[in-house]
Amino acid sequence: MSSLYLWGIFIGSLHAMVPIILTATGETIGESAGLFNIGLEGIILFSALTGALGAEAGGPIIGLLVGIGTGFAIGSIFGLINSYFKGVQLIAGVGINLFSAGMVAFWLIHLGVPGHHAVPEESRLIDLYTPLGNFSPMIIVAILMPILVYWLLFRTKLGLKIRAVGENPQAADVAGINIYLVRFLSTAIGASLAGLAGAYISVDWIGSVTKEISAGRGFIALATVVFSGLNPLLVLLGGFIFGFFDSLAVWVSTMPAVQRVIPWQLVSMAPYIVTLLIVAGVIGRVRFPAAMGIPYERE
Amino acid sequence: MGKRELRFFGRTEELKKTVIAGIIGFAIGALIILVYGYDPTAAYTALFSGAFGDLYNFSESLANAIPLILTALTFAIGFRGGMFNIGAEGQLYLGALAAVTVSLFHLPPLFAFVLSIIFAALAGIIWSLPVAILKAARGVHEVISTIMLNWISHYLAFYLIAQVLVDPQRAEKTVSIAEGARFAVLMPGTSLSYGIFVSLVAAIIIYLLLWRTVIGFDIRAMGYNPQAAAYAGIEKWKIILFVFIAGGVTAGLGGAVHVMGRPPTYAVYSGIPAIRGLGFEGLAVAMIGRNHPIGIIFAGIFFGGLLAGGRMMQLFAQVPLEMVRVVEGVVVLFLAIPELIRLFSFLKKRS
Numbered sequence: 137m138s139s140l141y142l143w144g145i146f147i148g149s150l151h152a153m154v155p156i157i158l159t160a161t162g163e164t165i166g167e168s169a170g171l172f173n174i175g176l177e178g179i180i181l182f183s184a185l186t187g188a189l190g191a192e193a194g195g196p197i198i199g200l201l202v203g204i205g206t207g208f209a210i211g212s213i214f215g216l217i218n219s220y221f222k223g224v225q226l227i228a229g230v231g232i233n234l235f236s237a238g239m240v241a242f243w244l245i246h247l248g249v250p251g252h253h254a255v256p257e258e259s260r261l262i263d264l265y266t267p268l269g270n271f272s273p274m275i276i277v278a279i280l281m282p283i284l285v286y287w288l289l290f291r292t293k294l295g296l297k298i299r300a301v302g303e304n305p306q307a308a309d310v311a312g313i314n315i316y317l318v319r320f321l322s323t324a325i326g327a328s329l330a331g332l333a334g335a336y337i338s339v340d341w342i343g344s345v346t347k348e349i350s351a352g353r354g355f356i357a358l359a360t361v362v363f364s365g366l367n368p369l370l371v372l373l374g375g376f377i378f379g380f381f382d383s384l385a386v387w388v389s390t391m392p393a394v395q396r397v398i399p400w401q402l403v404s405m406a407p408y409i410v411t412l413l414i415v416a417g418v419i420g421r422v423r424f425p426a427a428m429g430i431p432y433e434r435e
Numbered sequence: 436m437g438k439r440e441l442r443f444f445g446r447t448e449e450l451k452k453t454v455i456a457g458i459i460g461f462a463i464g465a466l467i468i469l470v471y472g473y474d475p476t477a478a479y480t481a482l483f484s485g486a487f488g489d490l491y492n493f494s495e496s497l498a499n500a501i502p503l504i505l506t507a508l509t510f511a512i513g514f515r516g517g518m519f520n521i522g523a524e525g526q527l528y529l530g531a532l533a534a535v536t537v538s539l540f541h542l543p544p545l546f547a548f549v550l551s552i553i554f555a556a557l558a559g560i561i562w563s564l565p566v567a568i569l570k571a572a573r574g575v576h577e578v579i580s581t582i583m584l585n586w587i588s589h590y591l592a593f594y595l596i597a598q599v600l601v602d603p604q605r606a607e608k609t610v611s612i613a614e615g616a617r618f619a620v621l622m623p624g625t626s627l628s629y630g631i632f633v634s635l636v637a638a639i640i641i642y643l644l645l646w647r648t649v650i651g652f653d654i655r656a657m658g659y660n661p662q663a664a665a666y667a668g669i670e671k672w673k674i675i676l677f678v679f680i681a682g683g684v685t686a687g688l689g690g691a692v693h694v695m696g697r698p699p700t701y702a703v704y705s706g707i708p709a710i711r712g713l714g715f716e717g718l719a720v721a722m723i724g725r726n727h728p729i730g731i732i733f734a735g736i737f738f739g740g741l742l743a744g745g746r747m748m749q750l751f752a753q754v755p756l757e758m759v760r761v762v763e764g765v766v767v768l769f770l771a772i773p774e775l776i777r778l779f780s781f782l783k784k785r786s
Contacts (some may be wrong), residue, residue, distance in 0.1 A: 167782070174578055178764075183697025213768070221772045226519050226578065228771035230718050237715075239467075239775035241757035246471055355582040362579060408586040412565075414572050 145383050147269045152386075153379030154278040154332035155180065159357035160364070160371045161282045162207075162329025169322035170302035170365055171218055172225050172426045175232030177354025179210050179327050180334040182236040185345050187244055187335025190254045196261040199339040200332060208324050208329015210236075213322035215327075222431035233354075241347040246414050253345040261340040274336050278375070281329070282368035289368065298322055302425030305432045315432045330354065331357055352408065359411045364419055366425070377414065381407040449725045452775050457723075460766035462552060466760060468754055478752040483749025486557075486740030492747075494625035496530050499739030501696065501708075502527065504634040504731055505689030506717025507625045508641050509682035511726040513577070515645055516678045517658035521568055522581030523686035524714025525588030526559040530690030531703055531710055532595050533558035537616060539600070544615025551616045552691055559687020560680050567679035571672040577679075589707075598703050618696035625645045628696030635732065637685055642728035650677060660723070689713065717743075719763045738763065 159176055166173055183203040191199025210232060217223040244250055263270040289295035300308040301318045309315050333353070336347045358376055364370035385407065389400035460676055460677050465475035484495050493715040504522035513520030562584060569575035600609040618628035645651040655662040665671060669774055692708060703710065720738050724730030741763075743757035769775060 149501040217768065217772055221774065223773065225771075227722060228520070228768055230715075230722075231764050231766075231768030232773060233764070234715065234767055235761055237712075238757045238760025238762075238764055242467075242471075242755045242761060245755035245757065277488070352582060352586045355579065359579045359583070362576070399594055399598065401529055401590045401597070404590045405587045408583040411574075412569075412580060412583040412587075416569050416575050 137363060138273075142386070143172070143269070145380070147271065148299050148383030148386060149376060149379040150275050151379070152274055152382040153375040154272065154274050154336055154341065155353050155426075156282060156334040156357050156378050157231075157278045157361055157371055158336070158374035159330040159354060160360040161368050162284050162326035162328070162333075162376060164362050164364070165289070165298065165329075166211075166323035167286060167361060167428060168295075168302050168425060169298045169319045170305065170425055170430065170432070171215070171319055171323040172229075172429045173211075173214055173228030173323060173327065174226055174355070174358065175210070175214055175236075175276065176235030176327070176330045177318055177350050177352065178233035179207050179330040180354050181240050181347075181350040182210060183331035184254070184338040184349050185240050185333030187331075188259075188333070188338040191255060191259040191339045196259060196339050199259065200261070200304050200335045203331045203333075203335020204328045207328040207334070210331070211324035212320070212333065214261020215323040219319035219323070220432065222433065223430055226331050240345070244345065244347060245300050248405045251346065254337055255343050255345070259339070262342050266375065272336075272340050279334075279372065282371050286368040296343050299425070302427055303387050306435070309432075309434065312411035318350055319432070325428060330357070333357075341394050356407065356411055359415050362415050364424065365418075374414070375381070376412060380406050438709075448776060449727075449730075452770065453723055453725065454742060454767040455778050456766045456774055456777055459769050460762045463765045464758060465497050465715070473754045474752060478754040479571045480750040481662045481751040482741065482744040485692065486744030490622075491625055492743060493740070494622040494627040495743040496736060496740035497631055497632075498626035498628070498697075500519075500732075500735040501562065501630045501634050501715045501741055502552040502689040502693040503683045503720045504690065505637055505712045505719035507724060507731045508637055508717075508728060509686040509689075509714075509737055510718050511677050511724070511728065511731060512641060512645070512654070512685075513720065514683050514726045515658050516654040516674055517661060517676055518567070520563075520581060520679065520682050521578060521715070521718060522563055522584055522672070522679075523682065523689065523717050524712075525581070525585035526586050526672045526683050526686035527690040527693075527714050528553035528592040528707060528710060529562050530687030531694040532592060532600060532690070533701060534616075534694055535600050535612060538610055538613040538636050541571035542613070542615075542616070547613050547616040547694075549784070551612070551695060554586070555687040555691030556684045559683035559690075561683070563679040563683030563686070565706075567676045567724070570679075571675045584752070592703075592707055593705070596703060596707070600737040602702065606705075608700060608702045611700055612637040612695050616695060617701055618692065620698065624699055625661070628692075628698075630692035630696035634735070636734045637688065638728040639734050641681070641685070644681070652677060655687035666775075671713060686714065687719075716738075716760075716763070719767050722767050 183206040187199045187203030197224050217228050218225045223250030227396040256287035264273055301315050305315050360371055363374040385403040388394045388403040468475040468478050485492055487493055509523040512521055534551040537551040537554055549668050557737045566577050569580050570577055570579040596609050602608050602610045618630040621627045654674055663687050685696045720734045724734035741759045749756045
């Protein structure tokens with residue numbers, strides 16, 4: 137009996153890790169090029185809604201693509217402001233979060249469902265049915281994506297360029313790399329993965345949109361990037377740890393017997409407490425690109 | 436505006452930039468309103484007359500500004516010191532609930548009032564100290580730690596409201612603040628209480644602190660040039676500790692003043708609908724006020740007004756109130772551009 141519970145929590149963890157891993161992997165690309173995007177939370181939220189509407193119009197795959205497109209569009213605004221116009225990245229990120237929170241709440245009321253917009257079953261992505269349980273195909277994407285991005289960043293010439301721009305933009309500029317373009321594209325492509333994460337939440341995993349559906353996952357992804365020290369392969373591990381505690385909290389909230397011992401509200405804190413502890417524990421050992429967060433000014 | 440007012444912003448440039456970002460924000464807002472099939476003129480007319488149209492509306496705007504000014508100050512103190520403290524949201528929840536906790540006990544009126552204020556400030560400090568310690572000792576970025584603590588306090592608030600502070604008669608809310616511990620209503624028939632003076636006095640104190648004291652000078656020096664500040668012998672950890680403690684106090688007070696001065700129930704509801712978002716909105720207020728305490732007073736009243744007017748907009752033009760936050764987000768996004776004025780310099784040439 138208890139091993140069955142454990143297996144259920146494990147499957148739940150795999151589903152819960154997907155948005156964290158996708159978002160954190162994308163952000164790793166952006167941060168490698170030197171841009172720090174705290175607007176990921178807003179991008180996930182916004183894409184969850186647009187992805188859901190896309191899925192209802194054209195099916196789950198369209199929904200996921202709309203999510204990617206939404207992420208790319210918002211990421212482009214972020215990239216434009218912070219790469220070309222040398223903006224203050226943290227402030228721009230706060231702007232995106234406020235804008236998205238407002239837009240999603242506005243849009244939900246406009247749709248006539250202020251609280252909760254459920255995605256109909258036929259518009260949702262179909263699970264893979266296996267003897268071991270039902271899995272979302274997006275779990276595979278989430279496992280492959282960090283490996284792909286690791287290969288991109290550390291095994292290709294393009295990856296070298298991206299890291300050069302984040303590490304020493306002056307030298308990269310002398311070498312003929314277009315700093316502004318590389319930064320713009322890195323952050324926009326990174327944001328499209330956050331968009332995919334948002335669409336996954338509404339089109340596949342949870343299957344509904346509320347104005348709090350992102351639930352801090354954008355920020356947890358940022359913490360996961362810190363934990364990983366910009367290594368996409370460690371993002372996988374960090375994402376799973378978060379997913380585990382997230383799934384544990386959901387499980388406790390459905391178990392009256394456990395709830396008598398420890399209320400669900402306290403278990404729900406676990407992912408955030410664990411993230412905080414992990415970041416505090418590893419932070420001394422990670423090193424970030426030298427030019428991260430600093431706008432590039434040509435001499 | 437005369438020269439005297441402008442001096443508060445430091446430079447006219449800062450005010451100009453805010454005005455440009457504001458115009459862009461409302462223009463994009465109007466476009467979105469139009470795209471979704473509403474009438475922007477009717478919407479903005481209702482919005483502004485609902486915010487500043489008469490004394491009643493303006494009082495509601497001021498009432499909304501009370502917590503916003505305080506949470507904006509939390510952010511501004513940090514920003515002046517080169518830190519990005521977005522923890523006001525969670526600190527405010529706990530400040531509000533700390534004030535409610537005092538009302539569980541039957542204490543003499545004035546004593547209960549003072550104790551509520553002190554408890555709220557302490558709750559704010561307790562919730563911001565881990566951020567300062569993690570930053571000073573382990574180098575954890577405050578954006579990460581404050582956001583995690585915001586979520587932890589979110590669930591802690593849910594727990595406290597449901598299990599500890601619940602009103603035995605009405606399960607959907609906490610016990611009400613005892614009558615003797617409330618802020619008196621300043622404008623009868625509105626939500627405006629004497630709590631507005633807490634916000635105004637806090638802004639003035641923070642202003643004096645930043646610009647008229649040694650520690651304030653050190654904070655601004657560290658924000659301006661951390662290397663030079665370190666070279667000048669300013670101890671970084673002291674500044675960090677001070678900035679987060681001061682920020683915790685104002686955010687905690689924000690929660691207390693809100694719940695102790697908000698008729699009719701003087702309580703926090705489950706799901707924290709009335710206090711959720713006040714910390715994040717404070718960020719926008721701080722940036723629009725250019726992180727200057729006096730600028731923040733004006734920005735707080737302006738945004739408090741938009742929130743009040745937003746209800747009228749929803750009622751009379753059917754445009755959802757949340758449009759106010761969309762505009763807010765766009766304004767902040769454009770304020771992130773340092774050379775915003777130069778981008779729009781072509782406007783100057785033409786005129």
